Amino acid sequence: MNGLRDKGVLVTGAASGIGAATVQRLLTEGAKVVGVDLADDPPAGLGGAGFGYRRADVLDAAAIAAAVADVVAAAGRLDGVVHSAGVAGGGPVHLLPDEEWDRVVDVNLKGTFVVTRAALLQMLEQDRVDGERGAIVNLSSIEGLEGTAGGSSYNASKGGVVLLTKNTAIDYGPSGIRANAICPGFIETPLFDSVVGLPGMEQAREGLRHEHKLRRFGRAEEVAAVAAFLVSGDASFVSGQAIAVDGGYLAGRDHHVTEMMGLGER
Template sequence: MARFTGKSIIVTGAGSGIGRAAATLFAAEGGQVIAADKKGAEATAAAIRDAGGTAHGVDMDAGNEEDVVRTIALACDKFGGLDVMFANAGISGGMANIFDTDVSLITEVLRVNLIGPFLAIKHAAPRIAERGQGAIILTASVAGIRSGAGSPAYSASKAGVINLAQVSAQQLSGSNVRVNAICPGLTETGMTQSVFDYAREAGKIDRVGRLNPLRRGAAPEELARVALFLASEDASYVNGQAIAVDGGLSSSHPVTKQEYGRTSA
């Protein structure tokens, strides 16, 4: 397929995981890609170019407005405009509970995970609208759907991303700019690599993702393919949605119950 031939595309968090997989797939389908991340972006872009694709790497902090504006301007300068923005960059914020979460931690998680997508929409949407149509995809999480899949800071930030996709889709009415979110379950990325590495070393990889009906974690490409679908004309009537890509986890969210002051199995 070549669904993105001639399209100008920005992918944040492109240095690893879902972002790197998406940047690679966008380029393989003809896209002209700006791979943006705090580290590893140029390595992703170089790999794309080595494979015959078009890509440029840029250092970027997704929660910094100047960086977002600069990256969008770069895409418009190099590729003549902007068609797709995949605001994928995010951080985990650890696994502390509410009472052990420092204000500085939740502030940083919200800055990257929620303000980052807000900035992406604010500055990318007008440039995409200039092209007549296009798409913005945000990376949320199953942790943003309901409790049981992440820390309070991370979960709150991703719930905000889901709502942001809905609100921005409405506020972009008439622009032909669609906004949707993907909600990954447990996926092997830079953020979760230690979990997968430990499981492999301990001979327990079969236990990773065991709470979802598919009984496994996801590969980054499985999430990236859904992002590409939402960015493409195949999803031309999909707007304001949060799509769970989690092996069925969010159909139930089975978790260990917690009570104030103690944990029960």
């Protein structure tokens, strides 16, 4: 992929799921990557040459600033950020305690703000390279683009991520900084399994699978490929976008009509 070799990239949520897959993809492309997560150490097998890791909470501004400094020490500058850290949550609004709302919105939305702010403070001080000072990629969700039953706090937080990303693209585009959001469909990750893998969710899981027009859930590496593209020079004219990586989930509803037309799974 064009423009990633020796580039310095910060990846949050790096110890599992989409974040871990993104670390591996960026390293394969020759980038120098610092991963951030709450785990004390990255899982065995994650990383390689050009990889550093820091335990940090995305709500800890000092720790995130230190992680940015780690990237600069390794690569000379912060060329990109892939902010993947997040938590699941939700429920009917009338049954949702304040502390549960705060937990989800704080990690998913305020965490995006904290990471974005740290990235911008560094990028604004850098010289332009090929017209750019850096690129920010935030992980939202298809549930940040449309409602879902019981989504409440999660959907609100991910919708906020989309608009915060668009405003970042507007405000900092003149300074040579791009910002985009990825809105994955349902991706087979530990976070996905923690919700959809619960007992009693079998019917809901099958319904969700069916609404992906490719009739399957996504893989973390499929989202990582888009994240790597958006950080790379190949995406030099892409900014302010909320890109669905969703197997056709948001294309529209099926209602099992494809089966009636003889176009169902075969």
